[in-house]
C-alpha cells in the first residue's frame with residue numbers, strides 16, 4: 577500500500593477501466609501509486625467490483641460513459657493529471673461492424689486527446705497493440721523484433737487499422753499546447769497477446785474444450801511463435817510509464833513501447849495449454865488431418881455462415897480467416913526500450929503469472945461443474 581509520507585494530490589482517469597486489462601490497471605494503481613487522491617474509472621459498462629474499492633484512502637469515482645461522446649469524455653477528463661486510455665472495441669471475430677470499431681477506437685481516441693487539450697490534462701498513456709505492427713496481411717513473420725525493426729505494417733482488418741490510426745493520433749498529439757499553455761505529453765504501449773485472470777478468449781477456449789470432452793484440436797504448428805504477456809505486467813507498465821511521463825517527458829513523450837515479459841515464446845495454442853492442461857484439457861495433434869488449406873476452408877465457411885446468419889443471430893466462432901492467419905504467423909518481440917527509458921521490469925515472473933492464471937481457470941472450473 578502507499579507510504580503514509582507520500583502527498584496524495586494526483587487525479588488519474590482510466591478509460592475502459594472495467595475491462596480485462598482496465599480492471600488490472602485500476603487495482604495496480606490503487607496498490608502502487610501512492611500519490612493518488614482520486615481514481616476515475618470510465619467505462620461503458622461499470623463492474624460491480626468497483627464498489628469494494630471505495631473503502632480505501634483513494635476516492636474511486638465510477639463514471640459510466642461512452643468515449644464516442646466528446647462531452648462525456650471531457651467531463652471525465654477535466655481536472656485529471658493523467659489519463660490512461662485503455663477503452664476500446666477489441667473485436668476480431670466479426671461481432672461489431674467496421675464502422676463501430678472505428679468509431680470507438682479512433683473517434684473515441686480523438687475525443688480523449690481533445691479533452692486533454694481543452695481541459696489542461698498534460699499526460700496521456702494510450703493502450704495500443706502489437707497489431708499496429710502485425711502480423712501483416714502478407715503473413716510476414718516478425719521474429720523477436722523491437723520498436724525499430726523494419727516491417728511492412730499492412731492491414732485490412734478493421735481492428736488493427738483502427739488501433740494504428742488511434743496510435744498515430746496519440747503520438748502526433750505529443751507536444752500540443754493544452755489549456756494553461758503547457759505541452760501535452762503522450763506515449764503508446766503495444767502489448768502482445770495479453771493473458772491472465774479475466775481473459776475472455778482463454779475462457780472461450782476452456783469452455784470449448786469442455787464441450788469437446790476435454791480436448792482441443794491443434795490448428796497451428798508448434799513452430800509458430802506468438803508473443804504473449806501477463807496482464808499484471810501490462811498493468812504495471814502502464815502505472816510505471818504514467819509515473820515517469822512528467823520527469824522524462826523529453827525522452828518518453830511521443831514514443832511507442834512494446835509490452836512483454838518473460839512469458840515463453842510458444843504457439844498461441846501451446847501457450848494456452850500451459851494453463852488449460854493443468855485444468856484437465858489436452859491438445860489433440862490433428863496437423864496431418866487438417867492441413868492449412870482445409871483450415872482456411874473451414875475458417876472461410878465460418879465467415880460465410882456468420883454473414884448468412886447475421887439477420888437471425890450472432891455467430892462468432894474463434895476460427896475465422898483473420899484469426900487463423902494471425903495465429904499462423906510468427907510474431908514475437910524482444911526489446912529493452914521500456915527498461916532503458918523508464919525502468920520497466922516485469923513485476924510478475926513467468927512462474928507467478930502462470931500460477932495465477934491456472935488458479936483463475938480452476939476457479940472457473942469450479943463454477944463450470
Ligand SMILES: NC(=O)C1=CN([C@@H]2O[C@H](COP(=O)(O)OP(=O)(O)OC[C@H]3O[C@@H](n4cnc5c(N)ncnc54)[C@H](O)[C@@H]3O)[C@@H](O)[C@H]2O)C=CC1
Pocket residue numbers: 591592593594595596597598618619620621641642643644661662663664665666680684703704705706739766767768769770771
Ligand atoms: N486483449 C489483448 O490481448 C490486447 C488488448 N490490447 C488493448 O488493450 C485495451 C483493453 O483491451 P481488453 O482489456 O482486452 O478488452 P476489453 O474488451 O476487456 O476491455 C475494453 C473496455 O473498454 C470498454 N469500452 C468499449 N467501448 C467503449 C466505449 N465506447 N466507451 C467507453 N468504454 C468502452 C469496454 O466496456 C471494456 O470494459 C484495448 O485498447 C485493446 O486494444 C492491446 C494488446 C493486446
Ligand SMILES: CC(C)[C@@H](O)CC[C@@H](C)[C@H]1CC[C@H]2[C@@H]3[C@H](O)CC4=CC(=O)CC[C@]4(C)[C@H]3CC[C@]12C
Pocket residue numbers: 666668704705706707768769770777795796802844845894895896898899900902903
Ligand atoms: C482457432 C485457432 C486458429 C486458434 O489458434 C485461433 C486463436 C486466435 C483466437 C488468437 C490468435 C492470435 C490472437 C490475437 C493476438 O494475440 C493479437 C491481439 C492483439 C489485440 O490487441 C487484441 C487481441 C488479439 C487480436 C488476439 C485475439 C485472438 C487471436 C486472434
